[in-house]
Structure formats: structure tokens, C-alpha cells
Amino acid sequence: MIPAPFDYAAPTSLEEAVGLLNEHKGARILAGGHTLLNEMKIHYIDTPSMLVDLRRIPVLRGIKHAEDGTLRIGAMTTFAEIASDQGILKRYMALAEAANSTPDTPVRNWSTIGGNLAASSVGADLHAAILTFEATLNVFGRQGLRTITAHDFISGGFVLAADEIITSLDFPATAQKSGSAYEKFKNRASGYAVCGVALYAVPASDGTLRECRVAVTGVTNHAIRLPHIETILQGKRPDEELVITPNMISEEQDFIVDLAASAEYRAYLTQVLIGRALKQAIAETTSL
Numbered sequence: 001m002i003p004a005p006f007d008y009a010a011p012t013s014l015e016e017a018v019g020l021l022n023e024h025k026g027a028r029i030l031a032g033g034h035t036l037l038n039e040m041k042i043h044y045i046d047t048p049s050m051l052v053d054l055r056r057i058p059v060l061r062g063i064k065h066a067e068d069g070t071l072r073i074g075a076m077t078t079f080a081e082i083a084s085d086q087g088i089l090k091r092y093m094a095l096a097e098a099a100n101s102t103p104d105t106p107v108r109n110w111s112t113i114g115g116n117l118a119a120s121s122v123g124a125d126l127h128a129a130i131l132t133f134e135a136t137l138n139v140f141g142r143q144g145l146r147t148i149t150a151h152d153f154i155s156g157g158f159v160l161a162a163d164e165i166i167t168s169l170d171f172p173a174t175a176q177k178s179g180s181a182y183e184k185f186k187n188r189a190s191g192y193a194v195c196g197v198a199l200y201a202v203p204a205s206d207g208t209l210r211e212c213r214v215a216v217t218g219v220t221n222h223a224i225r226l227p228h229i230e231t232i233l234q235g236k237r238p239d240e241e242l243v244i245t246p247n248m249i250s251e252e253q254d255f256i257v258d259l260a261a262s263a264e265y266r267a268y269l270t271q272v273l274i275g276r277a278l279k280q281a282i283a284e285t286t287s288l
């Protein structure tokens with residue numbers, strides 16, 4: 001369980017970090033280290049030639065709520081910081097709940113939103129919430145800055161170059177009257193989601209759902225939105241009996257089968273958790 005020797009650097013600017021990643025073939029970015037260091041210890045990956053620690057780069061940290069209601073979260077912001085931010089708790093509850101659902105306090109204190117995205121683990125909690133809020137990622141590398149949708153990144157449609165660093169995530173403003181929630185059925189051994197549902201709901205004045213976005217993690221190789229379920233829910237009253245079935249949920253994707261759950265059970269969990277998340281999101285609805 002001891003990794004092979006490697007070099008370590010802690011640059012203080014993005015430019016310096018990108019320079020190091022370019023100069024040292026086989027160098028890897030180090031954020032909270034809770035995935036990377038474990039993978040090195042068990043020799044799941046080849047030991048990097050150098051770890052480029054992002055911790056001393058101030059621009060990568062912090063949570064900023066702009067006056068227009070948008071939100072920017074620096075890539076090195078930890079789960080604990082996200083889960084306790086008052087603005088996020090008020091306007092992006094599903095994100096706070098997803099960050100808080102990682103069962104271990106040390107993990108929440110070290111793991112970062114950028115590392116969680118880049119690690120691309122199956123059942124990663126934040127991914128569902130990030131998809132639900134339709135966030136975009138800012139990425140910096142030798143070629144400069146570029147912006148990509150979280151959907152493209154999470155679905156594997158965009159792959160980071162070896163010298164590219166996720167710098168921050170931008171979240172559009174939520175509707176004036178809206179609510180969101182994250183509901184999870186966790187794997188008792190790992191803590192990851194066997195199924196985790198993030199839901200964002202905008203009620204209309206007559207009490208029906210004007211808009212409803214649903215994303216699920218843990219049931220397929222990467223988190224996904226469920227647009228066909230969103231279409232079914234829109235226009236319905238949240239207190240109506242749910243008209244969705246497990247078959248409808250899994251009809252457009254092959255769900256994972258593993259030791260934790262069958263595909264059918266994952267579809268059933270998704271149905272149950274959508275119902276809970278919807279109830280919770282409506283209960284959490286706030287008006288600005």
C-alpha cells in the first residue's frame with residue numbers, strides 16, 4: 001500500500017500549475033487527494049511523475065453569489081464548504097444536500113468539487129445536482145480558457161487534456177420561486193450512491209409544475225438527466241400520485257447490474273427517490 005516515489009509541487013498561480021503539468025510528462029493534479037492518493041496506494045494507476053497540488057492557488061477557492069443570482073464555485077471548494085454555504089442552502093439546496101450526503105466528515109472536509117468532477121466515479125453525488133442546475137465548467141490550460149457544459153463533461157463528450165485544470169463551475173440563477181432536493185440510497189460499504197436523485201422544481205401559480213428537472217447518479221456509468229420523466233412531470237400537481245413507473249425510467253438507458261443492486265432495483269429506487277425529492281423540493285420552495 002505504499003506508492004512509488006514521485007515529485008511534488010505546490011504552485012501559487014494557474015499559469016505556474018499549467019507550466020508544471022506541461023514540463024513533467026506523467027504529472028497529475030492533486031486536489032483533496034481522496035481519490036487520487038488511494039488509487040496510487042493500491043497501484044490502481046501508475047504512480048504520477050509529479051503531483052501538482054492546487055491548494056495554494058487562491059483563485060480556485062471560494063463561493064461567489066453574484067447580484068444577478070448566478071453562482072460561481074471555485075474548483076478547490078470542499079464539500080463541507082458547499083454544504084454549509086447559506087446562499088447555496090437557500091437557492092441550490094440539492095447541491096448542498098448532495099455535498100452533505102457523503103457520509104464521512106474527513107471526506108467532506110477534503111474532497112473538492114473539481115476533484116469530484118474530474119474523478120468521474122460512478123455514483124458521485126454532486127454530479128446529479130450539477131446536471132440538474134445546468135452548470136458550466138471553466139477549464140484553463142496551455143490553450144487558454146474554455147467553457148463547457150457539465151452535461152458534455154459528465155457524459156464523457158469532453159475529455160480534459162493533461163495540462164487542463166477545472167478552475168470553477170458557474171450555475172445559472174434559479175427561478176424566483178423554486179425548490180430542489182437530493183435523495184440518495186447509499187452503498188453501505190462505500191457510501192457512494194447506488195441511486196441518487198437530484199430534482200429542481202418550479203411551481204406555477206396554480207400549483208402545477210411549470211418546470212421540473214431530474215438527474216440521477218449511480219444507475220448508469222455516469223450521471224444522467226431524465227428528460228422523458230421531466231416531460232411527464234411538467235404540468236402535473238406535485239401532490240398527484242406519480243404516473244411514472246420503473247420501466248418508464250429505465251427504458252432509454254441500460255441500468256447497471258452489480259453486487260449492490262440489479263438494474264430493476266435501481267429503476268425502482270429511482271422511482272421512489274424521484275417521489276421523495278419532488279415532495280422535498282416543493283417543501284423547500286422559497287421565494288426571493
Ligand SMILES: Cc1cc2nc3c(=O)[nH]c(=O)nc-3n(C[C@H](O)[C@H](O)[C@H](O)COP(=O)(O)OP(=O)(O)OC[C@H]3O[C@@H](n4cnc5c(N)ncnc54)[C@H](O)[C@@H]3O)c2cc1C
Nearest residue numbers: 031032033034035036111112114115116118124125166191
Ligand atoms: C472513504 C471515502 C468515501 C467517499 N464517499 C463518497 C460519496 O459517498 N460520494 C461521492 O460523491 N464521493 C465520495 N468519495 C469520493 C470523494 O469525494 C472523492 O475523493 C472526491 O470527490 C475527489 O475529489 P478530491 O478533491 O479528493 O480529488 P483528488 O483525489 O485530488 O483528484 C481526483 C482526480 O481528479 C483530478 N483533479 C482534481 N482536481 C482537478 C481539477 N481542478 N481539474 C482537473 N483535474 C482535477 C486529479 O488529477 C485526479 O485524477 C469518497 C471517498 C472516500 C475516500
